[in-house]
Amino acid sequence: MSRDTALVSADWAEKNLEAPGVVFVEVDEDTSAYDGGHIPGAIKIDWKTDLQDQVRRDFVNKKQFEALLSERGISNDDTVILYGGNNNWFAAYAYWYFKLYGHGDVKLLDGGRKKWELDARPYSKDVPQRAATQYTAQEQDLSIRAFRDDVVAAIGVKNLVDVRSPDEFAGRLLAPAHLPQEQAQRAGHVPTAISVPWSKAANEDGTFKTDEDLRDIYSAAGLDTSKETIAYCRIGERSSHTWFVLHELLGEPSVKNYDGSWTEYGSLVGVPVALGDEPGTLEA
């Protein structure tokens, strides 16, 4: 994996809006942005209602994913270009799903909606009609998904990368303070996790920093690339952004996203939790 295979520029996107076999997909948790204007030809996926199971606390299973993509008119051999707001958080989450279920060719639009807007590129309100397909997904590739037991076993052994804001890491906040949202029972972080906020990896226009800058950021933070890595945040979307950087852009071979993230870990009974700005130790 590398920047060439995982990422497309806004210039490339604008030139390929009508290219056969290329499907643009806007992914957000609030699709009102799409409804107000989107990249011409793009379809939408709602992170909350399309990608999350509405009963179980999990995301859609293989059958549900197949049904979703079939209904939206995406084929197994389509090149899927994902983009969205919030610096591509939810698009990166969707990218991770597409990889998890084995889609062949999927890429992120560098900078997402923000870069598109700042460049004053065109929008459309037309909703394209795509013929339904018979999409076939693979079994989940668990080499890129971490579960809670994997995280507990990784303490002091593997790289744990907490990509939330420094205040959330330290336990001073459970979430950005202005948002009345689902929260973990306890504040803090997984002991021995390093703090590398997702935003370190992005330029202010939402594009990713250069590979060289990215490598410097993670090595300065103490990421040991000889070890496996698990990234987490609060609900798994900001950490998808970091998973994308480490696994897809920098090509680190073993990186997992812990989608349960702090809302799950911080509610577990009997697991160690560290407070403060330092990674802490297993004994914390």
Added chain:
Amino acid sequence: MSVTTCAAPDQAAPIPASVDLEKETVISGTVLATNGDPVAGAYVRLLDRTGEFTAEVVTSPAGRFRFFAAPGQWTVRALSRFGNGGGEVSVARGVNEFQVSVS
């Protein structure tokens, strides 16, 4: 309001009644183009005193933005298709209102 969200709420909505302005520090304002018109769809970023990214919202159709922060020094930076702008602000508890011009 969703229970699982990391995104910013609708910037045009009134401040929820549950928000206690005696305790909260609100940084709000309008992004304006050089001709004085409000800029919808601008990206407004809040950076802390060390310049670290803290939050980002998209302005409402009336060019409005709002953050809930803490008293002290912050940088408000607006990016838009008409240009960028912003600067350092010093805020206290309550509502702190600013106009940000982009060019």
